[in-house]
Amino acid sequence: MGVLDNFAIDSYKIDGAIGSIESIQHGTASIGSNATSATININSVDASKSIVLLTWRSEDFYVGDMPTAKIISNTQVRFDRGYNSPNFTFIRWTVIEFKNVRSKQSGEAYNTTSGQTDITISPVNTNKSILVGTMRRYSSGTALMSAIYTVEFYSSTQIRFTFVGILDTYLVWQVVEFD
Amino acid sequence: MIHLAELNENNVCIGVKTVMYMIDDGKHVEISSPDFEYYVWRKYENGVWSAEKFEPPKPLVNTYDSIEQRIADLETAIAAILGGAGV
Numbered sequence: 289m290g291v292l293d294n295f296a297i298d299s300y301k302i303d304g305a306i307g308s309i310e311s312i313q314h315g316t317a318s319i320g321s322n323a324t325s326a327t328i329n330i331n332s333v334d335a336s337k338s339i340v341l342l343t344w345r346s347e348d349f350y351v352g353d354m355p356t357a358k359i360i361s362n363t364q365v366r367f368d369r370g371y372n373s374p375n376f377t378f379i380r381w382t383v384i385e386f387k388n389v390r391s392k393q394s395g396e397a398y399n400t401t402s403g404q405t406d407i408t409i410s411p412v413n414t415n416k417s418i419l420v421g422t423m424r425r426y427s428s429g430t431a432l433m434s435a436i437y438t439v440e441f442y443s444s445t446q447i448r449f450t451f452v453g454i455l456d457t458y459l460v461w462q463v464v465e466f467d
Numbered sequence: 468m469i470h471l472a473e474l475n476e477n478n479v480c481i482g483v484k485t486v487m488y489m490i491d492d493g494k495h496v497e498i499s500s501p502d503f504e505y506y507v508w509r510k511y512e513n514g515v516w517s518a519e520k521f522e523p524p525k526p527l528v529n530t531y532d533s534i535e536q537r538i539a540d541l542e543t544a545i546a547a548i549l550g551g552a553g554v
Contacts, residue, residue, distance in 0.1 A: 336468070391468070395484025396503040400475060408495075410487035426525055456525055459482075 308466060310337070310385040317367055319355060319377040325368045326379075327360070333385040335359045336392050339420050339462045341382045342367070346375040351427035351434040353377045356460035358396065370424035370458065390416070390465045399449070399457035406446045412465040414441040419463050421449060426456035471495040472506050479521045480506045 311333060319326045338359055346353035352371020357379075360366045369377050391412065399405045421439030433452045439461065442448035449459050473482040474494050483501040496511055508520035 391487050393468075393484065393486045395482060395486075395501065397473060397482030397484075398507065400481060407482075407484070408490050408492065409484070410490075456523075 308386050308388045310334075310387050311383075312385075313383045315381055317365075317379040317381060319367055319369050319379070321374050321376060322372045324370070324372050325366060327364055327366045328381075329363055330365055330383055332362050333359075333383060335362045337387070337389040337464070338383055338385040338392075339418065339464055340365050341384070341420060342379050342422065344377055344379045346373070346377045348375050349430055349432075350375060351425050351429045351431065351455070354424055354435050355379055356396075356422040356424045356458060357381060358394065358460050358462075359383070368424055368458070368460075370426040370456065371428055373428070386464060386466070388467045390467050391463075392465075393463045394461065396458060396460045399451075399454070399459060402454040403451060405449045405457075405459060406442055407449070407459070407461060408446055409463060411444045412441075412463060414444055416467075417441070417463055417465040419447055419461070421447070421459060421461045423449065423451065423460070424458050429455075470498045470501045472498045472511065474511055477521070478511050480509050480511065480516075482507070 313330055317326055317328045340357045340359050342355065342357045344355050350371055350373045353369055353373050353375050355367045355369045355377050357365060357367050365381065365383065367379055393409050397407055419439060419441055423437045425434060427434060434455060437449060437451035439447060439449050447461055468485055468487060469489060471484050471486060471490060472480045473484065474496065475481045483498065483503045483506055485501045498506060508522040510517040510521055
């Protein structure tokens with residue numbers, strides 16, 4: 289795993305114009321051929337009030353090219369994918385740092401059930417919360433259905449990932465609850 | 468906020484999380500940091516984390532691709548039979 293800091297970052301400091309947003313950063317990253325992770329440096333945020341979003345593509349398509357994203361410190365974001373594919377995985381990411389955060393919860397879990405996993409969290413008001421989930425799988429397959437998933441609040445104390453099958457699957461999630 | 472490891476039925480770590488409160492379901496234990504790469508697959512016994520990791524074996528093939536390929540092969544065979552019958 290290397291630190292990739294030579295990619296462009298567009299960073300914006302919000303001066304109160306957008307209610308609950310403190311700062312926004314956008315950038316690019318990639319996971320190289322035969323690698324499974326990449327870590328990028330970002331401008332400093334309060335990780336306990338921030339989320340990372342991503343979109344991605346790969347040169348070809350393996351299910352295992354699909355990346356997960358997590359903020360690992362105030363200045364770093366880590367991307368992982370499930371398979372050491374020969375492809376590059378190209379990522380476009382956004383880090384949003386919020387104001388008025390009541391709580392942020394996050395985690396990473398290995399899936400042990402077919403098709404669905406519920407993850408227990410501390411209680412949140414789901415009407416005032418954002419949920420972001422990403423999934424990666426160990427697979428050299430090319431079946432698109434294996435790369436499709438949803439994530440939702442199943443209750444105030446559970447989030448639910450739904451997907452196809454029971455490939456080696458890792459789920460990365462972030463929940464921010466606002467005041 | 469506290470950091471927790473989630474254990475499976477064999478007390479092997481299958482996830483980490485940062486949450487507001489302890490989850491008292493018998494499957495979570497508090498840890499010092501949410502370092503997934505460190506904790507995953509380690510076994511928690513008598514208050515101690517194992518040095519050894521108990522990672523399940525990875526599948527050798529993609530099951531769904533294999534099934535899809537078999538279906539495609541069957542469809543090809545059926546089409547050939549039906550096509551042959553119509554001549």
